[in-house]
Amino acid sequence: MKLIDISLGNLKRRKAKASFVLIGLLVGVTAVVAFMSLVDTLTRDINHKLEKYGANIMVLPKTENLSLTYGGMAVGGVSFEMREILEKDLNRIKNIKNAANVAAVGPMVLGSIKAADHNVLLAGVDFEVTHILRPWWKIKGKVPQENGILLGSEASRILGLVQGDSLAVGEKELVISGVLEPTGSQDDQIVFAPLTTAQRVLGKEGRISMAEVAALCAECPIDEMVAQISEALPDAKVMAIRQVVKGRMETLGHFNKFAYGLSLLVMLVGGLVVLVTMMGSVRERTSEFGIFMAIGFKRSHVMRMVLFEAAVISAVAGVAGYFMGLIATKLSVPFFTESVDVSLAFNPVLAVGVFAAAILLGLISSVYPAIMAGNLDPNEALRTL
Numbered sequence: 001m002k003l004i005d006i007s008l009g010n011l012k013r014r015k016a017k018a019s020f021v022l023i024g025l026l027v028g029v030t031a032v033v034a035f036m037s038l039v040d041t042l043t044r045d046i047n048h049k050l051e052k053y054g055a056n057i058m059v060l061p062k063t064e065n066l067s068l069t070y071g072g073m074a075v076g077g078v079s080f081e082m083r084e085i086l087e088k089d090l091n092r093i094k095n096i097k098n099a100a101n102v103a104a105v106g107p108m109v110l111g112s113i114k115a116a117d118h119n120v121l122l123a124g125v126d127f128e129v130t131h132i133l134r135p136w137w138k139i140k141g142k143v144p145q146e147n148g149i150l151l152g153s154e155a156s157r158i159l160g161l162v163q164g165d166s167l168a169v170g171e172k173e174l175v176i177s178g179v180l181e182p183t184g185s186q187d188d189q190i191v192f193a194p195l196t197t198a199q200r201v202l203g204k205e206g207r208i209s210m211a212e213v214a215a216l217c218a219e220c221p222i223d224e225m226v227a228q229i230s231e232a233l234p235d236a237k238v239m240a241i242r243q244v245v246k247g248r249m250e251t252l253g254h255f256n257k258f259a260y261g262l263s264l265l266v267m268l269v270g271g272l273v274v275l276v277t278m279m280g281s282v283r284e285r286t287s288e289f290g291i292f293m294a295i296g297f298k299r300s301h302v303m304r305m306v307l308f309e310a311a312v313i314s315a316v317a318g319v320a321g322y323f324m325g326l327i328a329t330k331l332s333v334p335f336f337t338e339s340v341d342v343s344l345a346f347n348p349v350l351a352v353g354v355f356a357a358a359i360l361l362g363l364i365s366s367v368y369p370a371i372m373a374g375n376l377d378p379n380e381a382l383r384t385l
Helices: 003-013 015-052 087-095 153-159 195-202 222-232 243-284 286-294 299-335 348-374 378-382
Strands: 057-061 068-070 073-075 104-115 118-125 139-141 148-151 166-169 172-180 190-194 210-214 236-240
Touching: 003 015, 003 299, 015 243, 015 299, 015 348, 057 222, 087 104, 087 222, 104 166, 104 195, 118 153, 118 195, 148 153, 153 172, 172 195, 190 195, 222 236, 243 286, 243 299, 243 348, 286 299, 299 348
Parallel strands: 118 190, 148 172
Antiparallel strands: 057 210, 057 236, 068 073, 104 118, 104 210, 139 172, 148 190, 166 172
């Protein structure tokens, strides 16, 4: 009879002990996979949002001497030596080295207008790229055409205007084609118009106040892109808006460290469970090992039987724990992100890693019990019969 057959037979006979060892390792492996998969899933979710949502690079004039503000830039009021950006200069962005990483460029002209006895900030935008730069916008009505405007929710309330009304701006009569649903940002207080319309109203044909660039993604060299755009537009100040993203990534990094620490702790507890259980199993099988050694089994044979049993249980725990960890991650993801389309990806490195770690932990935890079994005196062991 082979040592493998003896070990497998013992596992079948002592199912309770084997199950206890299995559960100890299974909990550890499941926790490790759940923590690591959760961190990986949340990281991919953030990267996906960075690639998909909003403008992340701002192109501003180097002088900003205005009283009204938008995106950190002041407009309106009295200004001296005010400089603006020529709209045609934005075409240079298409020629930078990393132009392929630019998802959209949105020129914007800003200015103060008088509407219904109120000073209002008029923003001229390119509505063809707003679905990329502002995908969170929800419009009650339609996107404005040449002689139309779009009101923020607060602007609509304060001005007392709704879709279908007209607003006199200078000598022009602009029709309100839609109203933005509340966004919780300063967009709620702004009147939006097509870029060319706003430029005519403000007397700024061919000029823009700023530009928004959607380019920040997981693999984009954002700092290099900022430098390239700055070189292409020497009269503009180019900056990346990454404060919120950086904060979230730092938080995720702390969570990642916490996950590693907690995983190590759980695995150590699992290893102690294996150690204690295997030691108890060896003591219960003292007479059995005594018989084996009495009929000619060597010390190494007995040790190999114990270690093989631990390896089998550990391998099962590694495989089952990986899939249970994925299930646990799937159930816990909704508590950490509002995204509904987050998917779990099979990570072969993690799968192989936890499988190898489970076997290694099981073997290390079983070394001392195996040595105990190999050091048994056959004569003393047989007296327990």
